[in-house]
Amino acid sequence: MQRRELVYSGKAKSVYTTDDPDLYIMHYRNDTSAFDGTKVQKLDEKGKVNNLFNAFVMGKLSEAGIASHFVRVLSDTDSLVRKLDMIPVECVVRNLAAGSLCKRYGIAEGTIINPPTFEFFLKDDALHDPMINDSHIISFGWATEQQIAAMKELTFKVNTVLKALFEEAGMLLVDYKLEFGMSGDSLLLGDEFSPDGCRIWDRETRKKMDKDRFRQDLGNVIEAYREVGERLGVDFSSIDA
Ligand code: TMP
Ligand code: ASP
Numbered sequence: 001m002q003r004r005e006l007v008y009s010g011k012a013k014s015v016y017t018t019d020d021p022d023l024y025i026m027h028y029r030n031d032t033s034a035f036d037g038t039k040v041q042k043l044d045e046k047g048k049v050n051n052l053f054n055a056f057v058m059g060k061l062s063e064a065g066i067a068s069h070f071v072r073v074l075s076d077t078d079s080l081v082r083k084l085d086m087i088p089v090e091c092v093v094r095n096l097a098a099g100s101l102c103k104r105y106g107i108a109e110g111t112i113i114n115p116p117t118f119e120f121f122l123k124d125d126a127l128h129d130p131m132i133n134d135s136h137i138i139s140f141g142w143a144t145e146q147q148i149a150a151m152k153e154l155t156f157k158v159n160t161v162l163k164a165l166f167e168e169a170g171m172l173l174v175d176y177k178l179e180f181g182m183s184g185d186s187l188l189l190g191d192e193f194s195p196d197g198c199r200i201w202d203r204e205t206r207k208k209m210d211k212d213r214f215r216q217d218l219g220n221v222i223e224a225y226r227e228v229g230e231r232l233g234v235d236f237s238s239i240d241a
Contacts, residue, residue: 001080011037024083034215036125048076048239049225050194056234057193064161068189076238084181084190087143090121091155094175098199118152150187151180169231174199195225
């Protein structure tokens with residue numbers, strides 16, 4: 001399968017058409033971005049690490065009955081995906097307090113959140129991805145009531161699967177962001193799941209192993225992403241070959 005036209009270039013990935021109108025190629029770049037694109041840097045091998053990491057996670061989710069756009073890995077940096085009509089909202093679940101939640105509500109970092117919270121954000125960098133609620137989503141036509149219900153259900157189902165997976169590997173899934181889209185009448189998980197869009201801490205030391213290392217200038221960003229993947233069982237050997 002060959003890349004044809006560039007259809008979309010985001011902050012970390014580019015999306016290309018293929019000869020099949022239902023399939024796109026997602027190309028993972030080394031570009032790393034935070035704070036709505038105001039902090040950017042190229043990090044060696046990030047594209048490869050995130051592509052292989054995402055493929056592993058999407059495989060685990062598929063085994064658990066959660067359908068995504070992911071079809072298969074094409075190369076270290078590229079994956080074949082089903083074309084989706086994206087819903088412009090981000091779904092965030094939090095198991096432990098961190099990031100914007102701590103600032104917004106004055107909750108100490110690391111506080112256990114029980115039950116886990118669910119938040120919607122509007123995907124719009126120019127507006128700094130504002131938090132939105134179900135009523136905004138329906139009134140402004142970003143998604144329907146049924147899509148909202150399905151996104152919440154699937155995002156929590158992902159939590160059940162991934163929280164256990166990370167815990168078995170000695171890590172805590174602090175929070176994460178998912179995006180969904182429509183393929184015909186089916187709502188599928190889209191975008192990616194990688195340490196760029198979630199927070200992961202070592203269970204014992206609480207060492208940060210995700211994009212907070214980049215946001216907070218903690219160093220060894222990609223080393224940490226790889227360590228997370230290796231602990232889960234991702235095979236990165238093709239990167240070193
Ligand atoms: P936050 O603490 O900045 O609200 O982010 C919560 C989680 O969601 C964190 O793991 C980062 C992820 N996230 C993104 O990856 N992109 C986004 O645009 C937003 C709002 C959150
Ligand atoms: N929305 C933020 C961004 O623009 C999320 C982050 O800081 O990772 O990258």
